[in-house]
Amino acid sequence: MTQSTPSFPEVGDVEAAATVRLSAEQFERAARYGVVAEVEPGQRLPNDLTLCDTATLADGLVAYGPGGFAGELSVLTGQKPALSVRVVTAGRVHRLDRPAFRRLMAQQTDLSDLFLRALIARRRLLRLSAEQTTRIIGDPRGGDGLALRVFLSRQGLPHLWLDAASVEAHAVLNREGLREDDLPVAFTPDGILRRVTPGVLGERLGLTYRAAGRGVxxxxxxxxxxxxxxxxxxxxxxxxxxxxxxxxxxxxxxxxxxxxxxxxxxxxxxxxxxxxxxxxxxxxxxxxxxxxxxxxxxxxxxxxxxxxxxxxxxxxxxxxxxxxxxxAYRTLPIARWDHFVGRGIYHAATDLEAQGVAGEAVAVVGGANSAGQASLHLARYAEHVTLIVRSADLGAKMSAYLVERIRADPRITVRTGTEITGLMGEERLDGLTVTGLGEPLACRGLFSFIGAVAATGWLAGPALDEDGFVLTDGxxxxxxxxxxxxxxxxxxxxxxxxxxxxxxxxxxxxxxxxxxxxxxxx
Missing domain, CATH: 3.50.50.60 (FAD/NAD(P)-binding domain)
Known part of the structure; x- marks a missing residue:
């Protein structure tokens, strides 16, 4: 169980939101959902939302005195806690376990908003703290490394990413006796994970489904x-x-x-x-x-x-x-397409992918809104963007406002009535051959937005249409x-x-x- 951390603009001052204290009336209402406990200095507390009555607590990032509360977003998500809460000064606390905290969230709207903003702010602080996060060493341009980095980002998991080519990464690998074929490597509080995948890391961090004691x-x-x-x-x-x-x-x-x-x-x-x-x-x-x-x-x-x-x-x-x-993403029937996925061919154009091709010539293939949005976004990073559209009319499937912006952007060249015929490069993509162009097109990143097919290969029972999409409303x-x-x-x-x-x-x-x-x- 998980979840990602949104960058809510309304959180405002992150540190202020992370250390907010409850009024006496708010504390009294929240405490009704908890269990009273006396705690001693040095004691480690479980992963609950813990209200500080007379005790003082700390988690390595923030200290919480009377009226404050300890807890990180994992209290809500159920993932493995990223912080350990310890008692600084003895006193009384009120502990709310996950079921109790969920009841409070459902029944107390104002407290729900206050706690949620604080937990999100703490997660954001945690993601900025290298000492408190999982460290990953990998190649962000390779398929395995990119998949892991995208997973960590979309899950909102606190982590420190080290590019395998950096001096710092080499020093860490040498110190730990790790080799290139061990990448990607994850350093977690529980140990080192070699050749780590999103699935393995997700299981180690407590994000996957746990069936024990479950009903229907x-x-x-x-x-x-x-x-x-x-x-x-x-x-x-x-x-x-x-x-x-x-x-x-x-x-x-x-x-x-x-x-x-x-x-x-x-x-x-x-x-x-x-x-x-x-x-x-x-x-x-x-x-x-x-x-x-x-x-x-x-x-x-x-x-x-x-x-x-x-x-x-x-x-x-x-x-x-x-x-x-x-x-699922469609692919083009071109030799070595699968080889270059993650090594120059991408199906997304977020900041993560765009930063990997900053200052390079890139291409986008597709004629719908997603291709148009990607072209405009990539133009902020790339040396130049070539938009390759099979249709003769850019506006055939793309919204008018996107067509207008693309046409007005000098950083984007539109080639309509054009198709990709070949991919160039050894380990990484470095060029394309396209119809209507007499010479190869320099390209360090090809961003593909050519549609998708139904992800129903696992589904048996419900009727599907000839393309695999699920039929409903019979x-x-x-x-x-x-x-x-x-x-x-x-x-x-x-x-x-x-x-x-x-x-x-x-x-x-x-x-x-x-x-x-x-x-x-x-």
Whole structure:
């Protein structure tokens, strides 16, 4: 269980938010949810939200005196705590374990906002503290390193990244007797992880699903993109025991969008990562559980309940299921495409990828909004951006406001009616051959936004269309219900969906209404 930390602008002064104290009235209300305990100097406390009555506590970043409270975002998410709280001066505290803290969050709106801002601010302080974080050494330009770095970023996990090519990284590797084939390497409080993957690190940090002592959940949501997050927020807020699982990390493809400017209520735009991490914290606030990375290998359907079978064989029984796995990236049928993925070919254009090609010539392939947004964002970093569009009309699938901005940007060259025919380079991409151009196009980064296919290879039972998208709303079915009663689909994975972030959120929320009706019919 996890979740990412949003960069909420309203948090304001991070240190002030991290060290906020409760008024006497607020403290009294919060203390009703806790258990009183007397503590002694040097004592280590469990990963609870701990209110300081007369004792003073510290966690290595901040000290908390009377009226303050100790605890980090892991109190809410359930992940392994990043900080250890110890007693500085003896006295009395009130401890709220996770169930008690969730009750407070659900019942005390003002306290919920105060605690949430403080926990987010502390996570942000923690991410700036090299001494308190997991350290990773890897090649941020290689496939394995980039995958790990994207995972850490999207999960909001405090970490210090060292480029394997740096002098500091070499010194650490030599000191620890590590070699290049050990990369990526993670240094955690529990030891060193060689050739670490997101899955292994997620398990070590307590982010994956734990089945011990579990019963049947009311709602299991597969896929943590906008549709899945929408379903989780509305399911949990309406009293359903809700579990959200994702094979990679929270946010889905939406999290890779550098800027979304047409989402209702955000006139100045926001990044896809910011939007989805806000939604994830919101789901956690209402009591949803999030497990990631957590891959679902199969769905076994039944009359009274359905069972998600995870890739490690763990079974998760649920009374209702929302499938929101979205779609997988399309590739071009060009030699060595797979070889260059993560070594010059990318399916996202966030700051992480853009920084890796700063000052270089790059290309974007695609003709829809995601390609246009990526081109404008990359132009801030790259020497020059070439936008390659197969259609003869840039505005065929792209919003007019993006077309206008791209045409006006001297850093972007648009080549319509053009296709990529070849990839150049040895270990890393350094050029392209394209139709209509007599010489190779210098390119250190190719950002591909050419669409996707339904991510339903794991799904058996519900009817699919010829392209693998889930069919819903059949005769006698509830809205968003598949051909299997009690199994629903929302977002990009659903046949004839709109393929827009706002629509996906709405579908996820609307599917929950049908879930309630399905549970009521027994």
């Amino acid at each position: 959940v009311d709602l299991a949501v597969v896929g943590a993109g906008p549709a899945g997050l929408g379903a989780a927020v509305y399911g949990a807020s309406e009293g359903l025991s809700t579990l959200l699982v994702d094979a990679v990390a929270t946010g889905g493809q939406a999290a890779t969008s550098a800027r979304i400017e047409n989402y209702l209520g955000f006139p100045f735009g926001l990044s896809g990562s910011d939007l989805t991490t806000r939604a994830a914290v919101q789901a956690l606030k209402f009591g949803a559980e999030i497990a990631s990375p957590c891959e679902v290998a199969a769905l076994r359907t039944g009359e009274k309940e359905h069972v998600l079978v995870l890739s490690d064989g763990t079974e998760v029984p649920a009374r209702a299921v929302v499938v929101a796995t979205g779609a 005769p006698g079915a509830l809205p968003f219900e598949t051909s299997v009663p009690g199994v629903f689909a929302a977002g990009d994975v659903r046949h004839a969906s709109l393929k827009r972030v706002a629509a996906a959120v709405g579908e996820g929320a609307s599917a929950v209404r049908s879930v309630h009706q399905a549970l009521a019919r027994g």
